[in-house]
Amino acid sequence: MKITFLGTGVAIPQKGRVQSGLLMEIDEKKVLFDCGGGVLNRIFESGNSHTDINTIVLSHLHLDHVADVMCLLKANWLCDKFDSTIYGPSGTREWLDRLMDIYPYMKEKVSVDVVEVAPEEEFRLIDVCDVKCAAGIHSVPSLAYQVRSEDKTVVYSGDTEPCDDIMALAQGCDMLIHECSFPLEFEMTNHTTPDMLRPYIRNSGIRAVYLTHLYPHMQGYEEEALEYLKEEFEGEVHIPSDLMVVEI
Numbered sequence: 164m165k166i167t168f169l170g171t172g173v174a175i176p177q178k179g180r181v182q183s184g185l186l187m188e189i190d191e192k193k194v195l196f197d198c199g200g201g202v203l204n205r206i207f208e209s210g211n212s213h214t215d216i217n218t219i220v221l222s223h224l225h226l227d228h229v230a231d232v233m234c235l236l237k238a239n240w241l242c243d244k245f246d247s248t249i250y251g252p253s254g255t256r257e258w259l260d261r262l263m264d265i266y267p268y269m270k271e272k273v274s275v276d277v278v279e280v281a282p283e284e285e286f287r288l289i290d291v292c293d294v295k296c297a298a299g300i301h302s303v304p305s306l307a308y309q310v311r312s313e314d315k316t317v318v319y320s321g322d323t324e325p326c327d328d329i330m331a332l333a334q335g336c337d338m339l340i341h342e343c344s345f346p347l348e349f350e351m352t353n354h355t356t357p358d359m360l361r362p363y364i365r366n367s368g369i370r371a372v373y374l375t376h377l378y379p380h381m382q383g384y385e386e387e388a389l390e391y392l393k394e395e396f397e398g399e400v401h402i403p404s405d406l407m408v409v410e411i
């Protein structure tokens with residue numbers, strides 16, 4: 164399984180990090196998890212072709228996770244790729260329908276199959292992996308996804324506070340990609356700080372944690388976050404930059 168961190172940033176712009184996006188390649192098939200602003204260009208910069216991406220899985224509908232979805236659909240249409248499937252939480256179908264109503268020329272040209280999924284639901288994705296959903300704790304409905312291929316398991320948290328349901332999916336996994344929006348002891352709800360996350364990954368059997376969805380507030384506090392988490396976590400902890408590739 165190959166994971167490319169396309170965008171590790173958030174809604175507030177910052178140098179080097181565009182909004183949320185993550186490409187998973189399993190048996191040479193590609194799935195895009197979230198597609199915030201800047202991700203379409205990162206797909207190009209990563210050496211991938213957007214025309215190879217017709218399956219998108221959305222954690223939730225906040226703009227920093229969906230802003231480039233229509234841009235990706237249009238780029239594919241311009242290259243004669245018309246069909247896509249978008250998975251997402253409740254509300255995804257209405258969200259896309261309303262956008263298509265605003266852009267009737269898109270509605271005529273592209274064909275998008277929307278699959279709404281719910282917490283605890285399991286589904287088979289592009290015939291190469293099994294996915295299980297869990298509800299996040301966020302200001303809007305948000306899903307985390309556990310992706311299981313033949314022998315590897317990756318969990319992507321989406322936007323959330325650390326919580327039992329997501330950590331149940333992550334127990335013993337090869338890779339947990341968890342948001343860490345703000346630095347240590349930052350007062351916050353609906354997102355994650357290192358001190359909120361640490362008790363959940365202690366004794367979890369997770370092999371490696373990758374912190375993503377970093378607000379500009381995290382700049383200069385990356386090492387502090389890594390050191391703090393490593394104090395009580397046996398596995399690896401990383402803060403990926405945009406375009407970092409990890410193979411597991």
Ligand SMILES: [Zn+2]
Nearest residue numbers: 223225301322
């Ligand atoms: Zn959000």
Ligand SMILES: [Zn+2]
Nearest residue numbers: 173225227322
């Ligand atoms: Zn976000």
